[in-house]
Amino acid sequence: MAAAVPEPSVVARGRGVLIVRNPRSGTAVLRIDPAELIAERLPEADVRELGEGDDLADIVDAAMRADAPPAVLGVYGGDGSVSRMAELARKHDRPLLVMPGGTFNHFARSAGIVDVATAIDALEGGSTVEVSAVEVTADDEPPILALNAVSIGAYPELIDERDRRRARLGKWLGGIVAAWIALRSAEPLAIVRDGRRARVWSVFIGVGRSDPKRVATMQREDLDDPTLDVRIHHARGTRMRAIASLAFGKRTAAVLHSLKLMPPRSDVERLVVPEFDMTVRTEPGRPSVYVHDGELEERAEGGFRLRCVIVPRAVTVYAREDGDASAG
Known part of the structure; x- marks a missing residue:
């Protein structure tokens, strides 16, 4: 069900808007601190910073219990922070304001939100879209809402390796290693x-x-399409092709295709379905993990069951009217 979107005049200057900043998002990317711009254009917004050990849900739930709860829930951060706030926006029946502050900002780019200024423009113009999402359930855990993609295999294991080295090498160098x-x-x-x-x-x-030529569908191309696009990369090729298949940008994928490094179409099974259910089996000593919107989740050694179900019109999101969802 679509959340009630306040008239632009109601949230003028940020009145009734809660914005939570995650300062740890996109730490490897040089960017201008948005505090000055937010203070200038949305001086009445309630801006909080997510500190070490703080829980986003606790901050939002406390704000919603106040005498004057926010009419709009906003987040400045990466895809993981955006997905967590989307889940809370759905819970509290509030529209979501996305301010890109991560490394890739896949979802924000799909909504045509390229920076904080564009996000504020959408808020002031009252421009929104109803966004489909996926509910992800691992074993008997409570479901998690994801906006872009869920994956198992090569990509989660690469993220797991990177995160083990992140404190010592940083995100980018850790990723290369x-x-x-x-x-x-x-x-x-x-x-x-x-x-x-x-x-x-x-x-x-x-x-x-998404683009049928790619395996890694980490940035969506349609915000309201109520389907899951599943790509199963069968293990018929080399490790090189397995890693090359993780390219999610159109240009990068095109170059790898021209170099014949991407897996052939016969190795990739595609399903367009409303739900997808599988059991993952891992060998002893291998990580039992999956990723949703860049967030790594660990499971018990040996494997787990993963069920994904599409949720049409899951959350109302401020978006640019001519939003460009193309991948880079």
């Missing part, structure tokens, strides 16, 4: 789906139909 390790040591994993077992390099479950 992780990719090098993956090129030398990546192994397929087993999934069971509809009673059938398969060996795969990766599975990507994207929200909305």
Whole structure:
């Protein structure tokens, strides 16, 4: 159900807008601190900073219990922070204001929000869109809302390797080292789906139909498409192709295709479905992990069940009217 969107005059100058900043998002990316711009254009907004150990849900839930709860929930951060706030916006029936402050900002770019100024323009213009999302359930855990994609296999394991080195090497250098390790040591994993077992390099479950030439569907191309676009990369090729398949930008993927490094279409099974259910089997000593919108989740060793279900019109999001959802 669509959230009630306040008239632009109601939220003029940020009145009734809660914005939570995650200062740890996109730490490897040089960017201008948005505090001055927010203070200038939205001086009446309630701006909070997510401190070490703070929980986003606690901040939002406390604000919603106040005598004058916010009419709009905003977040400055990366895709993980945006997805967590989207879940809270859905819970409290509030529109979501996305201010890109992460490394890639996949969802914000899909909504045509390229920077904080563009986000404020959308708020002031009252321009919104109803966004489909996916509910992700691992084993018997409570479902998690994701806006872009869920994946298992090569990409989550690469993120796991990167995060182990992040404190010492930083995000970018840690990522390079992780990719090098993956090129030398990546192994397929087993999934069971509809009673059938398969060996795969990766599975990507994207929200909305995406470019059929890509395997990694981490940036969506349609905000309201109520379908899941699943890419199962069967383990028939080399480790090099397994890592190359993680390219999510159109230009990068095109170059890798021209160099014949991407897997052939026969290795990638595509499904367009409303829900997807699989059991993941991992070998002893291998990480039992999955990723949703860049956030790594660890499971018990040996494997887990993962169920993804599309949620049409899950959250109302401020977006540019001529939003460009193309991937870079």
